[in-house]
Amino acid sequence: MMATHRNGDCGVKEDVSSAVVNGEATEASTGLKLQNGATVRPENFTFTSEPTLEDIRRMQAEFTDERNWQQFHQPRNLLLAMVGEVGEVSELFQWRGEVAEGLPDWTESEREHLAHELSDVLIYLVELAEKCHVDLPQAVLRKMALNRMKYPASKVQGSAKKYTEYKD
Numbered sequence: 770m771m772a773t774h775r776n777g778d779c780g781v782k783e784d785v786s787s788a789v790v791n792g793e794a795t796e797a798s799t800g801l802k803l804q805n806g807a808t809v810r811p812e813n814f815t816f817t818s819e820p821t822l823e824d825i826r827r828m829q830a831e832f833t834d835e836r837n838w839q840q841f842h843q844p845r846n847l848l849l850a851m852v853g854e855v856g857e858v859s860e861l862f863q864w865r866g867e868v869a870e871g872l873p874d875w876t877e878s879e880r881e882h883l884a885h886e887l888s889d890v891l892i893y894l895v896e897l898a899e900k901c902h903v904d905l906p907q908a909v910l911r912k913m914a915l916n917r918m919k920y921p922a923s924k925v926q927g928s929a930k931k932y933t934e935y936k937d
């Protein structure tokens with residue numbers, strides 16, 4: 770079963786808002802903004818530590834080898850397959866309006882369906898990265914470092930503007 774962490778019915782009307790100081794979200798300032806302006810911290814949600822991305826890469830390689838499917842899994846096909854799965858994730862959200870963190874109004878079956886589709890996206894993403902020889906965990910570290918430089922916390926506080934929109 771998919772691990773879920775619900776906030777319960779707390780009248781949440783806006784998405785998570787977090788204040789950041791020196792690149793770190795402060796404990797007191799991270800939370801859900803309620804209609805009355807009060808802020809409530811969401812329950813912490815964390816992943817389990819395994820499988821790692823390398824575990825997933827290896828398991829998918831075994832899965833495709835066992836079926837003689839490597840012949841179909843070139844980068845372009847994997848990209849198209851991944852985009853198709855992203856579409857399937859989108860289908861689960863379409864026409865529902867905005868949904869609260871933790872998806873409190875979704876059924877267990879809907880949550881499990883979402884878990885399946887997100888997993889399909891990840892599986893294809895990991896295999897695409899493998900076939901392109903991108904070491905995904907290390908690439909993510911490098912990209913996050915770049916993101917921190919492009920969006921200094923002190924400069925972009927509370928603004929969702931693209932970095933190119935800043936004048937200085």
Ligand SMILES: Nc1ccn([C@H]2C[C@H](O)[C@@H](COP(=O)(O)OP(=O)(O)OP(=O)(O)O)O2)c(=O)n1
Nearest residue numbers: 829832833838841854857886888889890892893
């Ligand atoms: N040629 C294939 C076909 C499937 N898979 C694996 C990776 C995905 O995790 C999952 C995708 O399977 P489907 O294409 O059957 O897609 P869904 O599981 O989303 O089924 P549906 O489209 O019915 O929702 O299976 C794969 O690696 N290579």
